[in-house]
Amino acid sequence: xxxxxxxxxxxxxxxxxxxxxxxxxxxxxxxxxxxxxxxxxxxxxxxxxxxxxxxxxxxxxxxxxxxxxxxxxxxxxxxxxxxxxxxxxxxxxxxxxxxxxxxxxxxxxxxxxxxxxxxxxxxxxxxxxxxxxxxxxxxxxxxxxxxxxxxxxxxxx
Amino acid sequence: xxxxxxxxxxxxxxxxxxxxxxxxxxxxxxxxxxxxxxxxxxxxxxxxxxxxxxxxxxxxxxxxxxxxxxxxxxxxxxx
Numbered sequence: 668x669x670x671x672x673x674x675x676x677x678x679x680x681x682x683x684x685x686x687x688x689x690x691x692x693x694x695x696x697x698x699x700x701x702x703x704x705x706x707x708x709x710x711x712x713x714x715x716x717x718x719x720x721x722x723x724x725x726x727x728x729x730x731x732x733x734x735x736x737x738x739x740x741x742x743x744x745x746x747x748x749x750x751x752x753x754x755x756x757x758x759x760x761x762x763x764x765x766x767x768x769x770x771x772x773x774x775x776x777x778x779x780x781x782x783x784x785x786x787x788x789x790x791x792x793x794x795x796x797x798x799x800x801x802x803x804x805x806x807x808x809x810x811x812x813x814x815x816x817x818x819x820x821x822x823x824x
Numbered sequence: 825x826x827x828x829x830x831x832x833x834x835x836x837x838x839x840x841x842x843x844x845x846x847x848x849x850x851x852x853x854x855x856x857x858x859x860x861x862x863x864x865x866x867x868x869x870x871x872x873x874x875x876x877x878x879x880x881x882x883x884x885x886x887x888x889x890x891x892x893x894x895x896x897x898x899x900x901x902x903x
Contacts (some may be wrong), residue, residue: 669877704866710873781860813868821864
């Protein structure tokens with residue numbers, strides 16, 4: 668979403684100005700599509716929480732909630748990248764997951780064997796997260812878990 | 825509070841536990857995404873909340889070495 672303009676103020680009941688547009692409608696169409704079974708939202712950790720861009724996106728999703736909960740029953744997973752090992756990744760995940768629950772999404776964490784709160788990654792500043800073996804395993808387990816549950820739900824199980 | 829459960833009630837409760845365990849076992853292990861992909865297709869969308877495109881924030885920020893003994897909450901310390 669780095670290039671997108673998103674106006675999170677709509678969550679406060681402040682509508683867009685007449686003639687004003689942001690980039691959310693195109694994104695919303697993709698997210699709410701019927702064949703989308705799962706959504707993974709990732710964010711760097713800034714001061715112990717998600718980025719303002721990520722929060723604006725989640726706040727802007729209020730229009731999907733108002734549209735008969737268009738994200739309901741889609742599987743949601745969260746990923747956080749922090750600059751230090753215990754740099755607020757879990758708090759960031761919880762913030763994202765709370766927003767997902769407000770959309771009636773089905774929140775899952777990273778699956779077994781790590782199976783905790785979601786994908787927690789550490790980027791020590793070398794721009795190479797592949798060195799974070801544990802973090803990368805949580806990423807893989809999150810992706811697999813989201814897919815597993817999405818498939819189960821699609822199959823009506 | 826003292827428990828009033830006698831041996832009979834305890835065994836009944838244990839039996840329920842066994843039944844619940846058996847019911848869980850009949851549902852089988854977790855469904856593998858690979859094993860069920862032939863039956864149904866779903867899309868998974870990933871959304872990145874990073875304001876930097878193609879480069880992580882930590883890597884984009886000029887790094888300064890932190891001298892030993894310095895306070896960690898200095899402005900150069902990552903957030």
